[in-house]
Amino acid sequence: MGASDAPIVEKAGAPARRRGRTRVGDAVFKGMTRIVAFGLVMLLVLMIGVLAADGVRPFREFGWRFLIGRNWNPVAGRQSFGALPFIYGTVVTSTIAIVLAVPVAVGLALLLNEVARGWLANIVAVLVDLLAAIPSVVFGLWGVFVLQPAMDRTIEPFLANTVGKVPLVGPLFRANVSGGFQGGDVFTAGVILAVMIVPIVTAVGREVVSTVPRDLREAALALGSTRFEMVRMAVLPYSRSGIVGASMLGLGRALGETIAVAMVVGNSLGIHVSLFNGGYTIPAVIANEFREASSEGLHKASLLALALILIAIALMFAALSRLLVRRSAALVSGGPAPPATELARLEGAA
Amino acid sequence: MGRKGKWAVVAALSAFAVVGAACSSNSDAASGGGGGNGGGSSPFEGVAMTGAGATFPDPVYEYWFKTFQSMEPGAKINYQAIGSGGGIEQLQQKTVDFGASDAPLQSTDITGFGSTTILQFPTVLGGVAVAYNLKDVSDPLKFDGSTVADIFLGKVKSWNDPAITSLNPSVTLPDKPIQVCHRADESGTTFVFTNWLSQESPEWQSKVGADKAVQWPVGNGGNGNDGVAACISQSDGAIGYVEYQYAVTTDLGVALIKGKNSSDFVAPSVESISAAAGGLTLPIQPTTNVLNSDAPGAYPISSTTYLLVPQDLTPLGRDKAQTLVDFLYWALTKGQSLVKALNYAPLPDAVAQADLKQLDQLEFDGSTLAPSASVTS
Numbered sequence: 001m002g003a004s005d006a007p008i009v010e011k012a013g014a015p016a017r018r019r020g021r022t023r024v025g026d027a028v029f030k031g032m033t034r035i036v037a038f039g040l041v042m043l044l045v046l047m048i049g050v051l052a053a054d055g056v057r058p059f060r061e062f063g064w065r066f067l068i069g070r071n072w073n074p075v076a077g078r079q080s081f082g083a084l085p086f087i088y089g090t091v092v093t094s095t096i097a098i099v100l101a102v103p104v105a106v107g108l109a110l111l112l113n114e115v116a117r118g119w120l121a122n123i124v125a126v127l128v129d130l131l132a133a134i135p136s137v138v139f140g141l142w143g144v145f146v147l148q149p150a151m152d153r154t155i156e157p158f159l160a161n162t163v164g165k166v167p168l169v170g171p172l173f174r175a176n177v178s179g180g181f182q183g184g185d186v187f188t189a190g191v192i193l194a195v196m197i198v199p200i201v202t203a204v205g206r207e208v209v210s211t212v213p214r215d216l217r218e219a220a221l222a223l224g225s226t227r228f229e230m231v232r233m234a235v236l237p238y239s240r241s242g243i244v245g246a247s248m249l250g251l252g253r254a255l256g257e258t259i260a261v262a263m264v265v266g267n268s269l270g271i272h273v274s275l276f277n278g279g280y281t282i283p284a285v286i287a288n289e290f291r292e293a294s295s296e297g298l299h300k301a302s303l304l305a306l307a308l309i310l311i312a313i314a315l316m317f318a319a320l321s322r323l324l325v326r327r328s329a330a331l332v333s334g335g336p337a338p339p340a341t342e343l344a345r346l347e348g349a350a
Numbered sequence: 351m352g353r354k355g356k357w358a359v360v361a362a363l364s365a366f367a368v369v370g371a372a373c374s375s376n377s378d379a380a381s382g383g384g385g386g387n388g389g390g391s392s393p394f395e396g397v398a399m400t401g402a403g404a405t406f407p408d409p410v411y412e413y414w415f416k417t418f419q420s421m422e423p424g425a426k427i428n429y430q431a432i433g434s435g436g437g438i439e440q441l442q443q444k445t446v447d448f449g450a451s452d453a454p455l456q457s458t459d460i461t462g463f464g465s466t467t468i469l470q471f472p473t474v475l476g477g478v479a480v481a482y483n484l485k486d487v488s489d490p491l492k493f494d495g496s497t498v499a500d501i502f503l504g505k506v507k508s509w510n511d512p513a514i515t516s517l518n519p520s521v522t523l524p525d526k527p528i529q530v531c532h533r534a535d536e537s538g539t540t541f542v543f544t545n546w547l548s549q550e551s552p553e554w555q556s557k558v559g560a561d562k563a564v565q566w567p568v569g570n571g572g573n574g575n576d577g578v579a580a581c582i583s584q585s586d587g588a589i590g591y592v593e594y595q596y597a598v599t600t601d602l603g604v605a606l607i608k609g610k611n612s613s614d615f616v617a618p619s620v621e622s623i624s625a626a627a628g629g630l631t632l633p634i635q636p637t638t639n640v641l642n643s644d645a646p647g648a649y650p651i652s653s654t655t656y657l658l659v660p661q662d663l664t665p666l667g668r669d670k671a672q673t674l675v676d677f678l679y680w681a682l683t684k685g686q687s688l689v690k691a692l693n694y695a696p697l698p699d700a701v702a703q704a705d706l707k708q709l710d711q712l713e714f715d716g717s718t719l720a721p722s723a724s725v726t727s
Contacts, residue, residue, distance in 0.1 A: 074563045074564070075558070075560070078559055144580055144584060148584055149584060152585065178527040179508075180527040182588065183529045183531075184581070262534070262573060263577075266570040266571070267571030268568075269566070278570040288534040
C-alpha cells in the first residue's frame with residue numbers, strides 16, 4: 001500500500017509528512033481492527049463464561065442425565081429438569097426447515113441466475129429480499145392466524161391420508177396424540193422457519209452460482225448439453241460447497257429463531273414420532289420462562305444450561321458445515337472454490 | 351478535512367444528547383421533590399412513591415394510581431408489575447415503598463423480612479375462567495373440578511366422554527378430540543388454577559401439583575392470556591383457562607363451575623367472584639385462600655391479591671407515609687367502586703371494613719396516621 005502510494009505523494013509535494021501520516025493511519029487502523037476482533041472473541045468467551053457460571057448447576061444436580069431427561073417440572077418441591085424435549089424440538093424444526101427451504105432456495109437462485117433475466121429476475125429478487133425484511137413476530141402472527149388453521153384443517157389431514165400411508169416415513173405424518181390435527185405443532189413451526197430462511201439461502205446461493213466461471217458453462221453448452229444439463233454438470237458441482245455453506249447459514253438462523261416458533265410450535269414437552277404433535281424449542285422455552293424475576297434458582301440455572309446447549313448445537317453445526325464445505329470443495333476438480341472458503345469463514349464467525 | 355468536520359458535529363451532537371438527558375432527569379427529580387415540599391400546606395398533596403409486585407391486579411392498580419392523583423396531585427405512584435415474588439424480594443431489600451403479591455406471605459417470606467412486620471391488605475378479586483371453543487354448541491357447558499382435572503390430565507380425551515355428558519344431559523356433545531391449552535409462561539393465573547385442580551383432584555395433586563408453572567401432562571402452551579386465548583380460538587374442540595376479565599372480552603365459551611358444597615353451577619361474574627371473599631378474615635394467614643369458597647353464590651376459581659405494607663412507616667418519612675395511608679384508605683373505599691369497570695371484582699363490604707380497621711395498625715413514630723381530609727370527605 002505505502003509503496004504504491006509513494007509516487008503520488010511525491011507529486012503532492014510533501015513526501016515525508018504524508019508518508020508519516022499514512023504509516024500512523026495504518027498502525028491505528030491495524031490496532032483498531034485487532035481490538036475489535038479481540039473484543040468480539042472476548043465477548044463470546046465472556047458470554048459462555050457467564051452462562052456456564054450458573055448453567056453448570058443442573059449438570060451438577062442431575063449429571064449427564066440432564067441432557068437426556070424428559071421432565072421439565074418447575075413446581076416447588078418437585079423440581080426436575082431435563083433438556084431432551086427442547087433439544088429434540090430445536091433439531092427437528094430446524095431440520096424440517098432446511099429440508100423444505102434448500103431445494104426452493106437453490107431453485108430460486110438458479111432461476112434468478114440461469115433462467116430468468118432482466119425485469120422478471122429483478123422482481124423476484126426484490127420480493128425474496130422483502131421476505132427477509134419481515135420481522136419474525138409478524139411471521140409468528142401469520143403462522144397463528146393463517147398457516148396453522150390451514151395446516152390443521154387441510155394440509156395435515158391431506159398429508160396424513162397420502163404420505164402418512166407410505167411405509168417408513170408414514171409414521172411422521174399421522175394424527176397427533178389427542179387424535180386430531182388441531183393445535184400448533186413442530187411441522188407448522190418447521191414450515192414457518194423454512195419460509196424465514198429461504199431469503200438468506202437464496203441470496204447467498206445466488207452469489208455462489210454467479211461465481212461459476214463462464215468458460216465452464218460455455219464448455220458444457222459447446223458439448224451440446226441443454227440448459228438443464230449445463231446446470232447439472234457445470235453449475236451445481238462447482239457451487240455445491242457454497243450451497244452447503246448457504247444452507248448452514250440458514251440452519252443457524254433456524255436454530256436461534258425464537259418468537260415465530262414459540263407462537264406456533266405448541267410449547268409442549270412431548271417427544272412423539274408424528275410431526276403433527278406439539279413440541280418445544282430451546283429459544284422458545286427460554287423466552288417463555290425467563291421473565292419472572294425471582295424464579296427458583298435451579299429453574300433459572302436450567303434455562304441457562306439450555307442456552308449453553310443451544311450454543312453447543314450451533315457450534316457443532318458450524319463445525320460440521322466447515323467440514324462439509326471443505327470436503328465438497330476438494331471433490332470439485334481444481335481445488336477449493338473461492339466462495340466456499342469465504343462462506344466457511346462466515347460460518348466460523350457466526 | 352471534510353471527514354473530520356463531520357465527526358466533530360457527531361461528537362458535539364452526542365454530547366448535547368447526553369447533557370440533555372442528564373438535564374431532563376434532573377428536572378424530573380426536582381419536580382418530584384417539589385411535590386413533597388408542598389405537602390406541608392393545608393390540603394395534603396401527596397408525594398411520589400414506588401411499589402412493585404403482582405401482575406394480576408396491575409390494570410386496577412394503574413387505574414387507581416392515576417385516579418388517586420386527582421385527590422393528591424403530587425402522589426405520583428410508580429408501580430412495576432414484576433411478579434409477586436419480585437415484589438416481595440424488592441420490599442425485603444427496601445428498594446420499593448410497598449409490595450404486592452397474589453399469594454399471602456409464606457413463613458419463609460416472613461423470615462426474609464427480619465424484624466419488619468408486614469401488613470397484608472386484600473385489595474381486589476379476580477377469577478379464572480375455563481374457556482372453550484366448540485362449534486355448534488351454544489349452551490354454556492357445566493363442569494366440576496374433577497372433570498376439568500381429568501381433561502387437563504389427558505384422561506378425558508373426547509367431548510362426548512361420559513364424564514362431560516353426564517354433567518350436561520341437555521347438550522348434544524360432538525365426538526371431537528379435546529385440545530388442551532395452558533400457559534407457557536409463569537403466571538398467577540396458573541397458580542390459582544392448579545391450586546384449584548389440586549384441591550379437586552387427588553390425582554392432580556400427586557402427579558402435577560400447583561405452582562406458577564407446572565409440568566403439563568397434555569396440551570399446548572400459549573404465552574400470556576392472549577396466547578392461551580389464541581390457542582383456544584384457533585382450534586375447534588380446544589379448552590383452556592384465562593383470567594376472567596380477559597374471558598369476558600373474547601367470544602369464547604365460558605364454563606359454569608360446580609360450587610364447593612353445593613350442587614349449583616356458578617358462572618364467573620363480578621358478583622360471584624366478590625362473593626368468594628365472603629369468608630375472608632383478617633389478619634391474613636399463610637393459608638388464607640378464597641379458592642373453593644363455601645360462601646353462597648361464590649365462584650370456585652377465585653383469588654384475591656394483597657398490597658404489602660410495612661407496619662412501621664417511620665423509615666419512609668412523614669410525607670410518603672401519609673400518602674400511602676391516604677391511598678390505601680381511598681382504594682378500600684371509593685376505589686372499590688371503580689374496579690367493576692375493569693371487570694375485576696370489588697371486596698365484599700365486610701372485608702373492606704376489616705381492611706380499613708387494619709389501617710389503624712400502621713404506625714408513624716409510634717402513633718397512627720389518620721387519612722387526610724382529601725380522601726375521607
